[in-house]
Amino acid sequence: MRIPLAAILALTFVATALCQRQPAPFYEDTNNIPVSPEVHADRRVTFRLYAPKASEVLLMGSPGILEAIKKPMPLERGDKGVWSLTVGPLDPGFYTYGYAIDGGLRMPDPSNPNLEQRRWGPTSLFVVPGESKAVFEERQVPHGTVHVSFYDSPNLKTQRSFYVYTPPGYEAGKRKYPVLYLLHGNGQIEASWTWTGRANVILDNLIADGKVKPMIVVMPYGHVGREIKTPASAPANPGADMASIEKELLTGVKPLVESKYRVLTDRNHRAIGGLSMGAAQSLQIGLHNLDQFAYIAAFSGGGNRAEWEKADASMLNRKLKVLWLGCGTEDFAYPGVKSMHDLLTSKDVKHVWNESGAGHSWPNWQVYLSKYAPLLFRD
C-alpha cells in the first residue's frame, strides 16, 4: 500500500504538534492551568487555582506575604471551577505562598514554575519588581555558575551533594578564591540558597558593583537524612544530627571542595554563615574550629549559648575578623538571637548586630547575605 504524501504530511504534522504540545497525562487539560500568579503593573497580584469541587481555597503566605496580607485570605469561586483573589498593591519584594484547600490540604501553585523545593512541602515563589532592582533581581551583569557536586559520604554512608557558586570568569582563569560556606535552614535543602534565596544572583550583583570580593560559595546539605522516614520530620536527637553535620562539613565536604575547586585554604580566606538551623550550625562549627574559620555569621538563629559563655573573649576577638548576628524583630527566633547578642556584648566580644524588621523569611536572609558578604576577605 502506498500512502499519499498529503496524508503522511498531515499525520506527521499532527504527531509533531502532539509531541510539542502534549503535557504529561497528569495535567492533561491545559485549561486546568490558569495563569497564576499574575503580577500587575500596579503591584497588585492575582492568584488563581482550578479546584472545581473545593468548598474553600485560602491563600497562605510564608512570613513575607503574611506581613502584606496579615492572615490567610479566601479566594473566590468563579466560573468553571477557577478560584481567584487579587491582593495588594504589595511592596516590591520576594514572596512565597501556597494554598490551603478545605481547611486541611496544603499545596503549591501548580501554575507557577518557580517552586521552593524543600525536604517536604514545596511552596511557590514570585517577585514584585520595584522601580530600582532589588539585590536578588537578575541584572545584565557577568554571571557566575552554580555547580552541583555529588559525592559518596563515608561518614553518612550515602550519596549527598553540595552546591557551589563560582564567580564570573572562574572557568577561564587560574587564580584561587576565598570561600564562604553558606548553610540552609530546617526543611530546606542544598539547593535552597540558590533556587530560593538567589544567592548566586546576589553575589553576581554585588561583585558587578565592586561591593564584594569575588568568592566561591559552598552550600552543603544540612540534614542527615532526606526523605521523611517517620511521621515526625524532626530528628530524634537534634544534637547528634548537629555533630554529624559538623563532621560531614569538615571531613566530607571541605576536602572535596579544596581538591575540586580553586579555593584558598587558610583560615583568613574561609568563612561560614547560615540561616535558622544553619545559623546554629555556623555558630557551633565556627566556634569549634576557630583555626579554620575567621568569619562567622548567624542569620535568624541562635547558637549553643553555654559554649559561647565559656569561650575566651580575647581569643574570640583575636581570631574572628567578623562575627555577624542578624534577626528580625517579628521573628520567633528573636529572643534567642538577641540573647546571644547581649551575651557577646556583656563579654565585650566584637560583633555586628543587625536588627531588622520582619520575620523568619527569605527577604531578611537575602538582605543579611548582602550585608555580610561585603565584610568578608577584606584583608
Added chain:
Amino acid sequence: MRIPLAAILALTFVATALCQRQPAPFYEDTNNIPVSPEVHADRRVTFRLYAPKASEVLLMGSPGILEAIKKPMPLERGDKGVWSLTVGPLDPGFYTYGYAIDGGLRMPDPSNPNLEQRRWGPTSLFVVPGESKAVFEERQVPHGTVHVSFYDSPNLKTQRSFYVYTPPGYEAGKRKYPVLYLLHGNGQIEASWTWTGRANVILDNLIADGKVKPMIVVMPYGHVGREIKTPASAPANPGADMASIEKELLTGVKPLVESKYRVLTDRNHRAIGGLSMGAAQSLQIGLHNLDQFAYIAAFSGGGNRAEWEKADASMLNRKLKVLWLGCGTEDFAYPGVKSMHDLLTSKDVKHVWNESGAGHSWPNWQVYLSKYAPLLFRD
C-alpha cells in the same frame, strides 16, 4: 535586671530548638505531612495524603505508573484525615505520580522531596529498586558535576540558563571533550534531563563501566518563554518557536559552551538528541546544520517529514555517523516516529530504529539515552 543563667540557657535551648525544628508556617503542623511514598521491601508502595475534608483522592500516574496500576486509583480515607493506598508489587523502575482531589484539583505529593519540576504542573517521583541497579540508579562510582550556566540572551532579550554535565575528573584535567546537546520535551525545563531523567547518573554509570566515551552534555532550555502568560500554555506559533530555539542554540548557547567549557568544536565531536518536542527540535536543527552535527537522535518524537523527504539520502549517509530513532509502541507519538522510520528506510538512509514497549515516559527516555550515548564519538 540580671537574668539567671539557667533561664537564659532554657530560653536559648528553646529558641535553638525552634530554629532547628520550625518549618515555614505554610506547613506548620508536621503531623499533616505523613510518610509518602513508602516503598516496601516487597516492592509494594504506599501513598498517603492529609486531606481531611476531601471527598475523593485519586492516585494519578504518568505513563510509567499507569502501566502498573492501569487507571487512576482511589485512596481510602483513614483516621485523622490521612488518605492512603498501597499498590503493587511494582516492577523495579522509575515512577512519576500525583494526586487528583475531588475530581479536579491536581497536585504533587507534599511529603515527597523528589519533584519533577516543569514549566507548570510539578509532579512527584520515586524509584522502586530491583535486585541489580538500573542505569539511572546511583552507584558508588566517580561522579561528574552538573553546572547551571546563566546568560543574557541577545536573541530572546531575557536571562536564560542551560545545564551542563561534565564527566568525573573534568575539574582536575586539561583535555577537551566531545559534546552532546540533549533537549527536553514540552512543559519540561533545562533541569529536566538531570533532576528528573538523571542523565548525569546514567552517564556516570556508563562511563564507569567503560561503555561510553567521557563527554560533556549540554541541556539548554527549549521553550521561548517561562511562565504561563496566557490560559493556553502552548505557543501561538510552534513553528516560530522552533526557529527561535534553533537560532538560540546555535548563536546563544553554543558559543558560550565553547568559550566556557573544554569542548571539541568539530562536527565529528558534536551530537544532538532530544525527547518529544526536543526530538522534533533535534531532527530539525541537526538536518539544517549537518556541517555542525555528526549525530542526531529523536526519542519519542518525529520531525518535519517534508524536509527529510527532500533531503539527499547519499549526503545524509555520508554526513551522519549515527541517526537514531526510538519510540514506544504505546506512545501517542508512535505513528509519527514510525512514519519517519519508514521514510528513512524507503530512502535507504542509514539509521537505528529502536522500537520499545511502553509509552511517552522517562523510563523509555532513560533507556534510549543509555543506548544512544554508547554509539557517540567512536571514531
